[in-house]
Amino acid sequence: MRYRPIRPLLFLALFALSLCSPSAFAQQPEAIITIADTTVYAGGRDNYLDIRISNFADSIAGVRVWIRSERPDLVRFDFSGQAFERSGTLLENWEYVEAIDTLQNGVTWMLVAVADFYPDGQRTPGFAPQSGGTLIRVPLVTPPNPDTTDALVSQITHEQVVELSTPRGLLVGVVTDTIIDTLFWRCTEWDLDSCLTWEEVDTTISPYDTMVVDTSLDGYIDSTVVVGTNGSVTLIPTRLCDINLDAGRDLSDVICLVNYLFFAQNHAGDCLYTGYCDATGDGETDLADLIMLVNHLFLGGEFPDAP
Numbered sequence: 001m002r003y004r005p006i007r008p009l010l011f012l013a014l015f016a017l018s019l020c021s022p023s024a025f026a027q028q029p030e031a032i033i034t035i036a037d038t039t040v041y042a043g044g045r046d047n048y049l050d051i052r053i054s055n056f057a058d059s060i061a062g063v064r065v066w067i068r069s070e071r072p073d074l075v076r077f078d079f080s081g082q083a084f085e086r087s088g089t090l091l092e093n094w095e096y097v098e099a100i101d102t103l104q105n106g107v108t109w110m111l112v113a114v115a116d117f118y119p120d121g122q123r124t125p126g127f128a129p130q131s132g133g134t135l136i137r138v139p140l141v142t143p144p145n146p147d148t149t150d151a152l153v154s155q156i157t158h159e160q161v162v163e164l165s166t167p168r169g170l171l172v173g174v175v176t177d178t179i180i181d182t183l184f185w186r187c188t189e190w191d192l193d194s195c196l197t198w199e200e201v202d203t204t205i206s207p208y209d210t211m212v213v214d215t216s217l218d219g220y221i222d223s224t225v226v227v228g229t230n231g232s233v234t235l236i237p238t239r240l241c242d243i244n245l246d247a248g249r250d251l252s253d254v255i256c257l258v259n260y261l262f263f264a265q266n267h268a269g270d271c272l273y274t275g276y277c278d279a280t281g282d283g284e285t286d287l288a289d290l291i292m293l294v295n296h297l298f299l300g301g302e303f304p305d306a307p
């Protein structure tokens with residue numbers, strides 16, 4: 001392999017270019033992705049965490065975001081069946097939206113979405129520049145009785161830098177740096193004035209005949225241009241079968257449960273919390289739990305969290 005040394009003047013020019021790379025300039029945010037601070041009832045159903053986005057400059061047609069619950073004993077994301085709620089979000093009509101448990105631990109999830117995924121000729125546009133829209137509603141699972149004496153708060157963090165792409169497939173906020181790599185070479189085989197074979201040498205132990213300045217481009221997303229802010233989920237403690245959330249258990253909760261089980265009046269009136277009356281501990285709220293609650297209230301029967 002033959003190498004052609006470049007002249008010092010070119011070296012200086014390349015060095016000057018590297019100083020002018022875009023990262024040398026201050027940037028304004030082009031997009032801000034916010035994990036909302038959220039408060040939910042512990043063990044409640046239909047709990048969601050909203051991730052919002054403001055994209056000031058570009059339309060967005062591709063999203064990749066990694067989120068992590070720092071207290072998985074309190075808060076987990078539930079994408080079982082991949083059927084998480086998209087209605088009313090900016091991804092409502094997108095063709096491909098998936099949540100992937102990248103580490104298969106149920107704690108860190110990658111959400112990936114592409115507006116126009118299938119080559120069906122019917123183009124699905126992304127969303128235009130806007131401010132404060134809901135990007136994704138993340139379904140939450142929280143335990144009804146958290147086994148902890150710490151605060152009932154889990155920080156929700158961005159595991160990695162958010163990736164957004166425009167309808168043309170360009171990543172938002174990418175900057176490139178020119179990497180200068182200087183190599184030193186010595187000729188090991190001459191043909192008159194021409195070198196036939198060059199050998200790379202370490203200048204600390206060998207003399208060299210010439211040097212080559214090699215450059216490469218390194219791209220990354222500037223986190224001051226695409227900004228991801230962390231959030232939190234706070235749990236409000238609840239009491240088993242306190243369906244109307246008045247801190248007590250009485251006949252009104254029995255009525256709520258009867259309505260829920262036999263008249264499908266889910267969440268009717270003050271009955272906010274029908275999903276959390278699994279007194280038998282079998283994972284379901286059903287007739288057996290109703291019987292146990294009635295026995296406890298009116299016949300003095302045992303109950304899981306009774307004083």
Ligand SMILES: [Ca+2]
Binds near residue numbers: 244245
């Ligand atoms: Ca109650």
Ligand SMILES: [Ca+2]
Binds near residue numbers: 278288
């Ligand atoms: Ca049960």
